[in-house]
Amino acid sequence: MEIRTLNYFVAVAREESITRAAEKIPITQPALSRAIQSLEAELGQKLFVRGKFSVKLTAEGLEFFRAAEEIISLVNKIETKFKTTGNVYGDIYIGCAESDAMKFLARAAKNILAQYPDVHFNLYSGNIEDVSLRLDKGLLDFYVTLQSVDAAKYDSLILPEADVWGVILRRDDPLAEKKFFTVDDLSRLPLILSREGFREEYPKIFGDALGKLNVVATYNLLYNAAILAREGIGYPISIDKLIGGDELCFRPLMPEIKSELKFIWRKNFLLTPQAQILLDEMKRLYS
Secondary structure, three states, X not given: OOHXXXXXXXXXXXXXXXXXXHHHOOOOHHHHHHHHHHHHHHHOOOOEEEOOOOEEEOHHHHHHHHHHHHHHHHHHHHHHHHOXXXXXXXXXXXXXXXXXXXXXXXXXXXXXXXXXXXXXXEEEOOOHHXXXXXXXXXXXXXXXXXXXXXXXXXXXXXXXXXXEEEEEEEOOOHHHHOOOEOHHHHOOOEEEEEOHHHOOHHHHHXXXXXXXXXXXEEEOOHHHHHHHHHOOOOEEEEEOOOOOOOOEEEEEEOOOOEEOOEEEEEOOOOOOHHHHHHXXXXXXHXX
16 A cells, blocks of 8 residues: 555545546546546455545545555655655745734734745635635645634634724814713714624624624625725724825724634644644744
């Protein structure tokens, strides 16, 4: 039994499709099918239940999957341990929320680049559905998110600073004299709300009043919402430290609402050597 065959098996198990796994490896589909059939014959066990468009692990297949991941992880750790610094290279893919707490990831990345200059960081911003799907499909190694974490699917680190929610408004707006805003204050204003905020944060902030608000616009990325605020369209409800300058300011909500930022990765999923180095550095800095 070869490590290559174990990697083939794990790829099929994760994708639940020989076709998709073959494209990802890459290898021809017939060659991959033969490799899986040979593995089943070698073990004397049926590892997959084959459907018309997908394959599912059998009970024996699931047990073998867990063992195969442990073996592959150990092999990769051994290879990484005995490689010289100059030989560690490649891309790390990270889904990112908009948050000042991204500075904690940046500090870890800076430390890694000082030791491994051939490692490259690729940041991806998008809505939570898109980013989560990319993480689950293996297109991203990590995700930095404000949202709650499914502990059954992901491991996580809580980053040191929480984000404070509040209102973005023009500095020359008479309301800028306020030190904070209450929910009652917001109920009378034209608001610009994050679409992702409707998942968790806005229900916490507004409660039953959420459906009665005057929402004039929604946004995905705060930069665009800030332009609307600057032009006097409305008041974005967002987190602090993202928008500055001479024209706009931030006022917190009262009672205070905070969101923790989480650095997450898939449970029991094989990381590339360079991604494992980032995870180790994040744990060293923030565990």
